[in-house]
Amino acid sequence: MCGKISDTKMCLFFIFILSTLEICQSLAPRNVYTNHWAVRIAGGQEEADKLAAKYGYNNYGQIGSLEDHYHFHHSRVVRRAAFSTRGAHSFIQMDPKVDWVQQQLVKQRVKRFIKSDTRSPDPNFVHFNDPKWSNMWYIHCTDKNNRCRSEMNILAAWQRGYTGKNVVVTILDDGIERNHPDLAQNYDQLASYDVNGNDHDPTPRYDSSNENKHGTRCAGEVAAVANNSHCIVGIAYNARIGGIRMLDGDVTDVVEAKSLGIRPDYIDIYSASWGPDDDGKTVDGPGPLAKQALEMGIKKGRKGLGSIFVWASGNGGRQGDHCSCDGYTNSIYTISISSTTENGNKPWYLEVCSSTLATTYSSGEFYDRKIVTTDLRQRCTDGHTGTSVSAPMVAGVIALALEANPLVSWRDIQHLLVKTSRPVHLKANDWKTNAAGHRVSHLYGFGLVDAEGMVVEAKKWRSVPTQHTCTRMYIRADQSLNSTITSTGCTEQAEQHVSYVEHVVVKVLIVHPRRGDLEISLISPSGTRSQLLAKRLFDNSNEGFRNWEFMTVHCWGERTEGQWILEIIDSPSSLRNPEVLGKLKEWTLVLYGTSGHPYQSHGTQHSRSRMLEIPTPSRNPNGPEPPPEVLKTCVSHCPLGFYDNVEARRCRRCYKGCERCVGRTPTECRSCRRGLYFNPLNTTCSETCPAGYFADDSKSSGVA
Incomplete structure (x- = not known):
């Protein structure tokens, strides 16, 4: 010893050590191992039963709908332990009939409701x-x-x-x-x-x-x-x-x-x-x-x-x-x-x-x-x-x-x-x-x-075409975080060709000293920005992201061809050394969608538009009014006042007064043109509201 420490100081010293240990333990992930195993073995239930009996397990049967996967339980193993257990039962891992085995860990799962007070009911209706x-x-x-x-x-x-x-x-x-x-x-x-x-x-x-x-x-x-x-x-x-x-x-x-x-x-x-x-x-x-x-x-x-x-x-x-x-x-x-x-x-x-x-x-x-x-x-x-x-x-x-x-x-x-x-x-x-x-x-x-x-x-729905998957990986050679992938939607591979997007998945491998400092966005070729990750104040992990998959639906229906930009912002907090930077090791862009337009029949799915026929005013202001001309053009989406007639591949006009509709009849109106009111009783548009309703001009609808 270099010198004496008083009893009080010694107590404070040990309290500090114990507190530090508790904090470290609270930060470290705590694995809890159970006495349940998942085992993959070919040969069916009978073969699985034999193998279970050989090593002292009970076979609880197939795991859901997963073929050749069985749920094994061992009654002589501690139900919840801090470490993976060893013993005669563990030799199952070496059995040549076993393709794969995993002792089960407890996963923390929470119910997504909020504890709160109730309130008095509304007037009787x-x-x-x-x-x-x-x-x-x-x-x-x-x-x-x-x-x-x-x-x-x-x-x-x-x-x-x-x-x-x-x-x-x-x-x-x-x-x-x-x-x-x-x-x-x-x-x-x-x-x-x-x-x-x-x-x-x-x-x-x-x-x-x-x-x-x-x-x-x-x-x-x-x-x-x-x-x-x-x-x-x-x-x-x-x-x-x-x-x-x-x-x-x-x-x-x-x-x-x-x-x-x-x-x-x-x-x-x-x-x-x-x-x-x-x-x-x-x-x-x-x-x-x-x-x-x-x-x-x-x-x-x-x-x-x-x-x-x-x-x-x-x-x-x-x-x-x-x-x-x-x-x-x-x-x-x-x-x-x-x-x-x-x-x-x-x-x-x-x-x-x-x-x-x-x-x-x-x-x-x-x-x-x-x-x-x-x-x-x-x-x-x-x-x-x-x-x-x-x-x-x-x-x-x-x-x-x-x-x-x-x-x-x-x-x-x-x-x-x-x-x-x-x-x-x-x-x-x-x-x-x-x-x-x-x-x-x-x-x-x-x-x-x-x-x-x-x-x-x-x-009236017709099933969308088969889902295709187009994958592109990019491995970083420099130290910067931002990156770009140019995609053709896999046009060169018919079975993988994605022209119209549904889901977009971005898989990333990022090394980082404090994960919560990261913000990640994806920008589609059309310019749609999806925020894949926002900063998280309480995320102090130094694990980064190990092939984590982010997903966005914000590009739904867009075309795939062009540059997809992965934008990563690293804003060092006071909890880390700002000189220690993160690195994007690699990222993978996975596009899920269809090769043809999803809302056209399979026989015409490679045609990407529907015909729009709009009557236009006469161009002769002085003479007698001739029949209106009809403007014919092809569009990808029907404009306001029209609905998509899937069978005919035409934009048909809604009933008069309707701004949005699902068909031509008055009762298929979904919203009204400005100045008209939506009648919730019969889903029609009119200049006045029915009895028992008042006009809500903020919504152009009749309200009870």
Whole structure:
């Protein structure tokens, strides 16, 4: 020793050391190993059983729909351990019959709802005898100020006769209360399973805090029974509803893969309102098995049409999180859904990213109205919140569209959402129109979901052409971060040729001392800018991005040929040495889309336009009025006042007074020309509003 230290100083010294160790431990990732394994072995169930018995395992069966993948469990291994365990059982890794084996890690997964207070109900407004119907402001278009915003048009979809019949929706969550009076009639045992308990009963585990209420709340939004004098009305109130209990226990790659792959030929829609921590510092997504399960569902689910996976975008807004760091919402195979408040404001919990496809209503500040739905112990709640609300809402709307046309594919559904969702009154400073004419925002995707628009379009929909994939990799030779890839859309390879974009994926390998300092954008050849990543204040990781995939839908419908620019801004914070810079090692551009125009029949998909015939005024101002000339031209998109007649490949004129429409009749009008008012009773345009409505000039519509 160099000198004496007093007892007080020694105590302070050890307290400092212990505090430092705790901080270091809290920063370091903590792997928790379970006594469950994923094993790939050829030969079928019998061969897997023999191998399991040989090394002391129990074979829990095939993992979802993944062929040759089995779930093994070992009862003599510690259930949760800090290190991968060793012993006689570990020799399974050396067995020549085993192609691959992985001990399962616990994955942190959070439900995407917000804890908040409830508020008193609105004045009674009853169309159904369900007692909470008057509270369902987001459906029936009435509030205490006698104003109306019903842009989700769910009532109008019901009035057309679509209620979700013969469609099966499953909630991936903490279980659903299958005997709830508002769910029992629509509950589907075949669409349900308890992955946590390995049985067929998805009933939640009850405790004093009602911790496992989330799945039941989500299920009610989709398919609560109508007119049964209990609670609420589901958006698809005649759909079948199931539940997969998978969040009430250790969540592993095997658990997720099993859940995503249960009965893919029977279940149409899987709704998930959970994901990695929304803490502003996590970068996480599906493991290898869950990725395979998603791909398998897309390729083989619904008898080849593709399973539909709907995902809540995330609640990390207050932590500055960015949903592009969530590999579930960032996948081309999932439909990522955002939220807005009743007044079209950004909720405080909302995350922004370029993978968000569409939006529904949810809660906002404490004074904003929330969502009413079913609750545990056969009750109801009017306090359901967060982006957890929005995914089941869209699952219900998609169920209506599937009833209208059961033959639409998973990609058709995404096209329908892009085509029918609308910005309406949603407030965002980044709304832009891309080169294909679509309005899009990082907060709300293509806008508020329109249930009537979905069913009308779905009824006449022709499936889009086959999906092609064009991939280009660029390996950096210099030290700068920005980079450019020039793409031809793989015109030289017919099977990979992408002329019209759907999804764009950017895979990056970036070395960086503090990941949260990075901002990443992609600029398309048409000039559309997608923010792939914003700065994250709490992300202190020095891991950078190791082949992480960002995804954008903002270029949907644009042409692929030209320069794609990856723009990376590195703004050193005070938490790092500004002289230590990051490096872009390599990046890959993956374009998903079609070789021909997606909205033309397969026989004419290489023709990229439709004929527009517009009567023009006479050019002789003094003489008698001759018949109008007809201007004939080819356009890629029909202008205002016209609709796309897909069969004839013509732009046909809307009914008089209509600015947007889906057909020629008065009842197929979607919005009106300036000076006219939209009549929500019969969807026509007129100079005056019907009895019981007043003129809302801000929206050119009649309001109840």
